[in-house]
Amino acid sequence: MTIDKTALVTGANRGLGRSAAVALAARGARVVVTHRGDAAGAEKTAEQVRAAGGTAAVLRLDISDVSSFAPFTAELGGQLERWGASRLDILVNNAGVGVFGPLETVTTDDFDTVMGTNVRGTFFLIQSLAPLLAQGGHIINVSTSLTRHTSPATSVYSASKAAVEALGRTLAAELGPRGIRVNSIAPGPTATDFNGGAMRDDAGMRRVLAGQTALGRVGQPEEIGDAIAALAAEGLHWATAQRVEVSGGALL
């Protein structure tokens, strides 16, 4: 299935953001790869996008710095014009952070970092980029399977993603008249650097998590990237305000 569209993926210098950028490019999208300081990682993603037959541009964006969004939006507009495409078709809000620990260990700084990045950053980036979104555009917010099931020591993180899902449903109603869809993708435990790389490198944790899934293993980043690209594809153009979980059937 071809996606002849422009896309932007936040936090695309590694992990799920990289896999989403490459999967979208493999289906024909021109992809803006953003990073908050890891230019080398973003360039590596851009190389993989080009190797997949796509077109990439790299821009810097720290989603916790809302004051940078206006100049970033202008910069993005310039990039789209250089591509001969005045509008952004697909926005993937992937960048996010987690703080994991039981109730008594969470600090106010932890709380503010998680909420400031995952909720405040995502919301105001959507607000800033909304005028650039094409009629028929699509916003995909990366959530987590933890908004459906519980796991101790994840309270603030899962609450931040539940907020992202709630924002998405309301914004789907607000942006629907412009034909813009808003959906969430909810990965289960996936082998990336996330949470100190535990889901990839900690064999004991991987075994426990694998035992909690119907399909018997943790996910691979490419499987989440493919799911994001599938959600962005035309075949699902009638789906909006939805949460699609991609977890191998975690804690059913």
Ligand SMILES: NC(=O)c1ccc[n+]([C@@H]2O[C@H](COP(=O)([O-])OP(=O)(O)OC[C@H]3O[C@@H](n4cnc5c(N)ncnc54)[C@H](OP(=O)(O)O)[C@@H]3O)[C@@H](O)[C@H]2O)c1
């Ligand atoms: N892996 C999983 O098991 C899993 C499961 C469910 C949901 N998720 C979600 O999937 C998304 C991607 O996670 P991942 O697994 O790829 O983790 P990761 O390897 O830790 O990557 C996180 C990405 O977010 C970026 N980021 C963090 N704060 C940012 C900020 N203020 N501005 C811009 N970028 C920022 C990071 O940039 P730096 O490289 O500069 O730090 C990095 O690119 C996150 O939203 C996460 O919550 C992950």
